[in-house]
Every structure is written in C-alpha cells, then in structure tokens.
Amino acid sequence: MSSLPEPLPEPAVDEIQLEQVFAALSDPLRMEIVRRLLLESDAFDHTCGWFGFDRPKSTLTHHFKVLREAGVTRQRQYGLERRSQVRVDDLDRRFPGLLELVKAS
Amino acid sequence: MSSLPEPLPEPAVDEIQLEQVFAALSDPLRMEIVRRLLLESDAFDHTCGWFGFDRPKSTLTHHFKVLREAGVTRQRQYGLERRSQVRVDDLDRRFPGLLELVKAS
Numbered sequence A, B: 001m002s003s004l005p006e007p008l009p010e011p012a013v014d015e016i017q018l019e020q021v022f023a024a025l026s027d028p029l030r031m032e033i034v035r036r037l038l039l040e041s042d043a044f045d046h047t048c049g050w051f052g053f054d055r056p057k058s059t060l061t062h063h064f065k066v067l068r069e070a071g072v073t074r075q076r077q078y079g080l081e082r083r084s085q086v087r088v089d090d091l092d093r094r095f096p097g098l099l100e101l102v103k104a105s
Helices: A018-025 A028-040 A057-070 A088-094 A098-104 B018-024 B028-040 B057-070 B088-094 B098-104
Strands: A073-078 A081-086 B073-078 B081-086
Touching (some): A018 A057, A028 A057, A028 A073, A028 A081, A028 A098, A028 B018, A088 A098, B018 B057, B028 B073, B057 B081, B088 B098
C-alpha cells in the first residue's frame, strides 16, 4: 500500500461553513472544477492541468486554494504538483444533497 | 380578494442560476434573512424592518436586492415599503433540497 502525501491545510469536517461553501461555488470556473471532479472521476486526485483550462496557472492555483480552504476539496502535494479531489463523504455528511445539486446544475 | 402589487424585476424560474444563488447565500447576513423568512414565516411578505437588524437601511436595501436579483426572494412594493418572501416553490423546483440545507444550517 502506497502512502499518500498529507493533505494541505483544510477545515475539519465540523468546521465547514455553508456560507463559505456557497462562496466557493459562486464562481462559474470553480463550480465547473467541482462538477468535473464529481462527474468524470472522484476516485483519484487530479492536477489542475487535467482540466485543460486556458487560464494562467496562478489563477487556477487561486481557485483551487479557495475550494480547499472552504472545505470543498482536499489537496495533496506530489512533488511540484498539487492534486485535488472533492471531499464527497465530508460534504454528504455535513450538507446532504448539496453535491447532487452541483452535479445536476 | 385583494390584489398584490406586481413583483419587482426578478429572473424567471428557468433563468435562476445556481452559481448566482450560491453567491447570494454566501453572505452571512443574507443567509440569515433567508433562513428567518423560511423558519419564522414564509406565508407573507416582510419588510426589512421586521428583521430588526442594526444596519443602515441602505445596506439592507442592497442585500435584499441581491437576493431578489439572484431569484432567491420576491419583492413587492407597498407604497414606500418593499416586502420580501422566499420563492419557495420556484427554488424547490429548480434546486430540490437547497432550502432544506439553508434551514438546517
């Protein structure tokens, strides 16, 4: 069994605030990131390059950080890369139905 | 049957965007407005004075406008007053489960 890198700083599940999750998801690009992570794969981490967005790397880095700090995604550092995945179990526990809304939108 | 004043401009139900609803609900004061309208009464319109917030009227006017323009609330003008109510049926149809999350938070 390979060990994963530690997650970057993130709120504990009980500290996740609905207002902050809504703020993170109020941006169309961040909503698309979360939707694609949910719909195309939530089984493993993805780098920002996987999405193929035509945006400066610094912009994407910012958006991924907002999602992580709100508790929507978990990020791990693999060498020079950060990979993200949606905190599906945590969000389903705290806000049941939220991710279904995102997937359906 | 008394006739109600026409609603102020608002998006049609099919034009309501989840990202905009999330943006409207990402502010703690706006979230509280919606939660109180839902929990304390959704049967009739309320003026901003009903909430008893200790904020300048112009601030409250802004927040109520954001909620209306996102499609979260409906506002009607009664003389000098505007009254708000949550668009419960419209939101339940477009985003089932969303208002339950707000009420539970």
